[in-house]
Amino acid sequence: MxxxxxxxxxxxxxxxxxxxxxxxxxxxxxxWDDREVCGCYLVRFCxxxxxxxxxxxxxxxxxxxxxxLKESYEQSSRFELYMPRFEAELxxxxxxxxxxxxxxxxxxxxxxxxxxDIASLVPMSTERAEQLATIEEKIKKLLEQSxxxxxxxxxxxxxxxxxxxxxxxxxxxxxxxxxxxEKGLILSQEKKMALCEICGSFLIANETLERTxxxxxxxxxxxxxxxxxxxxxxxxxxxxxKEEEKQAKEKELEEKRKQRETEELVEKRKENGRDKDRExxxxxxxxxxxxxxxxxxxxx
Numbered sequence: 442m443x444x445x446x447x448x449x450x451x452x453x454x455x456x457x458x459x460x461x462x463x464x465x466x467x468x469x470x471x472x473w474d475d476r477e478v479c480g481c482y483l484v485r486f487c488x489x490x491x492x493x494x495x496x497x498x499x500x501x502x503x504x505x506x507x508x509x510l511k512e513s514y515e516q517s518s519r520f521e522l523y524m525p526r527f528e529a530e531l532x533x534x535x536x537x538x539x540x541x542x543x544x545x546x547x548x549x550x551x552x553x554x555x556x557x558d559i560a561s562l563v564p565m566s567t568e569r570a571e572q573l574a575t576i577e578e579k580i581k582k583l584l585e586q587s588x589x590x591x592x593x594x595x596x597x598x599x600x601x602x603x604x605x606x607x608x609x610x611x612x613x614x615x616x617x618x619x620x621x622x623e624k625g626l627i628l629s630q631e632k633k634m635a636l637c638e639i640c641g642s643f644l645i646a647n648e649t650l651e652r653t654x655x656x657x658x659x660x661x662x663x664x665x666x667x668x669x670x671x672x673x674x675x676x677x678x679x680x681x682x683k684e685e686e687k688q689a690k691e692k693e694l695e696e697k698r699k700q701r702e703t704e705e706l707v708e709k710r711k712e713n714g715r716d717k718d719r720e721x722x723x724x725x726x727x728x729x730x731x732x733x734x735x736x737x738x739x740x741x
Contacts, residue, residue: 471505473514479504481534484527485671488534491664497640528675535672537560542665545641553636561598569616576613580606592672592681600670607639607666611653614644634698640665 461583473483479502481487489502514520583606590599613633635644645652656662 470509471510473510473517474519475505477505478510478620479506480523480527481531482506483511484524485531485577486667488538488668492661495659495664497660497661499658513606532672532675534669535675538665539672543640546638549641549643551635553634573613576609576616580609580613583609588673589675591670591677591726596670596674598675600667603666603670605629607657607662608653610638611635611644611657615653615725637662639669 471478480489482502483502484492487502487506489499490506492498515522517523583602587599587602587606590596590602617634636642637644637656642656642661644656
């Protein structure tokens with residue numbers, strides 16, 4: 442109740458209402474469009490907030506995060522004007538994080554590949570193959586649905602589906618490790634390891650469902666999931682806009698071409714009409730001269 446009253450007074454009288462006249466001389470009220478305010482935080486989320494107290498901790502954001510400023514931005518008449526700029530800043534930040542993470546994932550794959558010692562291989566059992574095919578089909582359908590939702594701007598629903606994909610990917614990894622063990626694929630490590638493609642963390646294959654869920658609900662996995670989902674959605678929207686712009690330009694050029702052809706056809710018809718008029722004038726001239734010659738020289 443007290444906080445609500447304070448917020449109301451801040452809105453009506455400003456945050457400097459309790460300062461003395463002397464203190465007010467050096468005071469400047471921060472606005473949401475000031476440079477020291479975090480645009481990423483205003484438009485969606487700031488990556489600095491996602492990985493606090495994890496191995497991927499980015500440290501505190503050097504810019505201001507204030508819920509009141511965020512609310513002020515969202516209610517501003519300039520909301521739509523600033524949104525593209527803030528979204529681009531967040532996309533650039535996420536792009537850098539994903540590039541660094543993908544390098545880590547590649548190194549993780551290489552490490553796992555080096556740790557694998559193939560002793561003998563026999564075909565995967567029919568039961569495991571069917572289980573694997575079922576999981577892959579579910580992943581494919583969920584990815585298609587998530588992409589469609591992202592293009593429609595339904596980000597929360599798309600992210601919810603991506604979390605289901607994360608669970609299925611880990612189940613798939615565990616199943617493949619189990620199948621590999623069954624068909625004689627021997628790992629040199631005492632514990633068989635798997636790699637999370639979302640956050641780059643190493644997991645113990647064939648882990649219990651409880652531990653798998655614990656990893657998926659962890660701050661680092663959720664954080665990188667948000668980063669990847671936002672970047673994928675942002676790129677999809679941009680690509681769609683570019684494609685629509687391209688189609689609009691092509692349509693405009695096609696319409697101009699048709700208009701030019703129509704104008705050329707009309708001009709050609711006019712020219713043909715003028716040629717016929719000139720021919721008729723010539724014929725009339727010949728006839729007039731013939732009549733004149735007959736009257737002036739009847740003997741001809």
